[in-house]
Amino acid sequence: MSGKKQVTLRQMSDGQSGIVSQIQGGHGLTNRLNAMGIRPGKKVTRVGSALMRGPVTIKVGNARVAIGFGMAGKIMIDLV
């Protein structure tokens, strides 16, 4: 597991995958993301994004989830 690089969800490029390492947000945000299956240890793949700092779309398990640009900056990812 060498050469692991930590980025935010925002900084990932489309098609890249990684493991959620940390969510740097309040209790409310962590809870909501958690209930949707986005939590530390989970593998996610970035699918795309919208123009002008729009939401980032990721794939987690078989589901696609769109996450606001601000939130996406708080989700830390270990690239694989």
Add this chain to the structure above:
Amino acid sequence: MGNPNVGKSVIFSRLTGVHVIASNYPGTTVGYSRGSMKLGDEIAEVIDVPGTYTLEATTEAEEIAAQMLNSGDIVINVIDATNLERNLYLTLQLLERNIPVIIALNMWDDTEHRGIHIDLDKLRGFLGVPIIPTVATTGQGIKELAESIPRAASPDIPTHNRDERWTSIGNIIDQVQHITHHHHTWRERLEDASAKPVSGAFLATAVLAGSFMAIRAMGEGLINHVLDPLFNNLWAPVILKLSSFLGGSGLLHSITIGNIVGGEVNFLESFGLLTTGLYVPFAMVMPYIIPFYLVLGLLEDIGYLPRLAVLMDTIMHRLGLHGYAIIPTMLGLGCNVPAIMATRILESKRERFIAATLISIAIPCAAAQAMIFGLVGAHGGQYVAIIYGTLFLIWITLGTILNRAVKGFSPELLIEIPPYRLPSWRTVSKKLWMRAYGFLVEAIPIILGAVAVINILYAYGAFDAVVNFTAPVVTGLLGLPKEAVTALALGFLRKDIALGMLAPLALSTKQLIIGSVVLSAFFPCIAVFVILLRELGVKNVVKSTGIMLATALLAGGILNLIL
């Protein structure tokens, strides 16, 4: 109960025979519907609960779901078999409660081509409750589900915290589910393309433009080739006979038929029950209601709307909303009542206030739009464009102002994007029928009632006092003839018939534009008003109404100056 967009409403419909609107996006059900089914010899009440990811609610719809749990005796937990891991989180929360649970493992047919294999017996062993694989859209497994309801069990597992739940789910998934590789389907490729910035925006433009053109073409086709010929060739002669039978004048004549000018029936201007009263709902509004709800139903069931929400998110944030507010807004283009109900999918009170106010003011319902097309469109498409442009400007400007003025903050977008699905004709046509029928049932009594009452009031000259009292605003500020007051007042009942009242006034194009904008923007119709009261509370509705009146008068006044 279950996660959003797993097919709860379809299963509910199948079990009870009660028709509810079901769509392919999270948040279709915001209230709850009740129905009943036979359970052995007894009749059991079944409740369709809004979707939720967790019992620790974050939106109003989720709160309703969590509360409903306390009033139920048995929970049918609907699970999306293609997202087993995430769905099990809510399931474990349910199993920790002291209530019998039975599981419908829905979308079972979708697992195979996604390469998902689930060992049902092992899963039953882990959870300790009956699990029935179902395909709600085709009805597969529904009978077995209904028969198994009495076997619902409460395994009484101890309460866990969040991490403990995920650990046990991890264990279950490891042993129950294995995933084999599958090839990317064209559907998944299209899903990827919709999420990319450039191709996504391109696709959205194409979808919206295509929808608009399709609705217009179908609407005009229905009017020109079906309904106008029916009214002019078949109904008009009947009316003329009836007119001479009634002696051509008198109170009964003006209520039922209205004015016959030059021996010909003018369905739009005669303003009788059997002329304008039928022509407006059937030949002007209905022809647009049908294609609008057909296209909306298709977009809903394909799963396109949440993608539009993602693309619109940045713009919507300027208006103090997030992208998902586009869904109530789109519904508002049909009717504002379900649109304002749908604002429940938004998280904060502030967003709901802004969204509901913007919809009531700047989003004309299908009935109003159909009338605008019919009345103003006859003078030229560019004038219709001016009306839409003005309403759009109002939407943007007012949203920006409300965003600054209303306290609080708006949360960010966080939504699940459903997979694209091929819409089933059964659901689409059922939904279309429900909505079109709903329109007729609600609109026709009010339209006919309004036409009758107005004719009677006219006959006794009751309007003169009101007309003279409001004349300075209507003529001075808006540049409309003072008779238009009746139309504006009628807007409180229904927008379509109110716009119809402008027809006999021989307005100039400019006056028609002003009249249409003012009627769309000011005061919602009574049905919307009641929903606003229920959803926002008296205090907020007073605020909202103030904003509506001010906006309508300001916009009308400005148009009067610049056109």
